[in-house]
Amino acid sequence: MEYAILDIETTGGKYNEEGITEIAIYRFDGTKVVDQFASLVNPERSIQPFVVNLTGINSEMLRNAPKFYEVAKRIIEITDGAVLVAHNAKFDNRILTTEFDRLGYNFEKETLCTVELAKKLIPDMPSYSLGKLVRSLGIPLSDRHRAQGDAKATVELFKILLVKDTNKDIVKQFVKRDPKKQIDTKLLEIIKGTPSEVGVYYMHNEQGDIIYIGKSKNIKKRLTQHFTSDNRKSKAIQLVVTAVTFEKTGNELIALLQESDEIKKHKPKYNRALRKTVFNYQLGSFKDELGYINLKIEKADARKKAITTFSNYQSAKNNLENIINKYNLCQRLGGFHTTKGSCFNYEIKQCEGACIQEETPELYNTRVQNFLDEYSYADKNMLVIDRGRDIEERSVVLIEEGKFKGFGFYNLNYQINNPEILKSIIRPMDNNRDSQHIIQSYLRKNKVLKIVNLKSNSVK
Structure with missing residues (x-):
């Protein structure tokens, strides 16, 4: 077993938009370092000031440094066949994976986190930050x-x-995960025929019946997990699965929608037939007696019109707080300040005074409506455009009058600009609460290539 022990410094900034400024990797064979690589990297973007103060790395130092694509081959070589080890490995692995994604290269590695390992193997330390722990x-x-x-x-x-x-858990977990040691020939052959791409997969028994449906960003990796897991359901599937078919979707939104629709349609034996609703809370609105539009978190209720839905209360609360700050709204009219009088944001000049009627309902409601127009697709006609299954293709999700109609794939713009052609390439799907939640949640958390607003009744 060999390890690639690394550390990465970044520019800081928004999640998944950071760039690498410096990288160091030591190839370790369990006893000694057998190879090493270190380099500054030109991130081709600005560095956050606090990061400059923390690392001492500034843009001037990186002007003549190699760009990531110039060091990518060396990184692949030194990490080949090795387990990635880092202090907070999720972060370093995410940054590397994101950089390779930008180059169109699928960088997949097993990881070990020395923070988690240290907490388990050296308990009761005063701190597990790298500096304090090594000291x-x-x-x-x-x-x-x-x-x-x-x-x-x-x-x-x-x-x-x-x-x-002393239990050798570190080594054993990777021996256990090695499919060549764990998976029988039949399952290895099934895995071999699947792609390391995003999509939906269908497990079949010898009669051809679908016994399980799943989705993954990496179908091959997910199937390997299924076929090496020793939990009860996985073991039962391993005994009866004889084939896996799949459909690449190009992006996770389409995969989520297709998986949800197919499970409801086929009700596979090893999926929970009545899968628990994925959302428990929703954001609603009402106009109070003074004419102000109020926003309110409430339990999910199909009888009430929802702006958007959330998996749990904390997610709803965090999102509403962000909405209030982004659109300069009033905390009291968002349900966060229940006492009479001005809200806290008014005291720090981040609320225009709707809570004490200093701002008119008309002015306040304009900002709320701006939020509603951007955040909710209720009553909207729109297309959500994202990556397709190959470089020339795009996916499209169709929303008509606030109702999800289905999705499709296209290569040429005239296919989505022509209503009749668009109707023919769309795969019709049910507009249920699950699909609405999937779309709303995905658009909150992820960037898509573009959203096209259509004229009313344009795709009838």
Whole structure:
């Protein structure tokens, strides 16, 4: 077993929009470092000021540094066949995966997090931040918050963790995950024929019946998980599955919609036939006696018109707080300030005074309507355009008068600009609460290529 122990410094900024400014990787064979690579990287974007202060890396230093695509091949070589190890591995792996995605390369690695391992193997430490943890363990750390210094310290920390791991759980978990050791020939052949791409997959028994439907960003990886898992349902599926068919979808929104629709249609044995509703709360609105539009989080109720839905109350609360801040709305009219008088945002000049009638309902409601127009697709006619199944193709989700009609794929713009052609390429689907929630939730959390607003009745 070999490991690629790494550290990455980034520009900071919005989630999944960060760029790498420095990377260091040490190839470790369990006893010694056998290869190493370190480089500054030109991120081709600005660096957040607090990051400059933290790392000391500024744009001037990176002007002549190689861009990511120039070091990508070396990164692939030094990590080939190795498990990625990092302090907060989810972060480093996400940054690397995102950079390779921008190059159109599928970078998939098993990961180990030294934060999680240290908490398990060295409990009761005062802190598990890299700096404080290695200091507590007597590991020298030079150039803190620089990739090479932090990666070197992580190598020494990992050596200690391997020694501490008397049950050999670190090694055993990867031996267990190796499909060549765990999966019988039949299942290996099934996996071999599937893509490492996003889509929906269908498991069949020997009669050809669909026994399970799932979706994944990486079908091959997800099937490997199914076929190596030892939980009761997975073991039962492994015994009876004889084939897997799949449909690539190009993006996760289409995969989510198709999976939800197909499970309701086929009711496969190993899916929960009556899958629990994925949303429990919704955002509603009402006009009070003074004429102000109020926003309100409430329990999901099909009898009430919802602006959007949420999986849980905390998600609803966080999103409504963001909405209030983004659109300069009143906390009291958003249900966050129940006492009489002005809300907290008014005191810090982030509310125009609707809570104490300083702002007229007409002015206040204009901003609420701006939010409703952007956030909700109720009564709207629109197309959601995103990536398709190959580089020349696009996917389209059709919304008519606020109702989800279905999705399709196209290669040429005239296909979606012509109502009759659009109708013919769309795969009709039910406009149920699950599909509405999937679309609303996805658009809140993810960027799509574009949203096209249509004229009313344009696709009738």
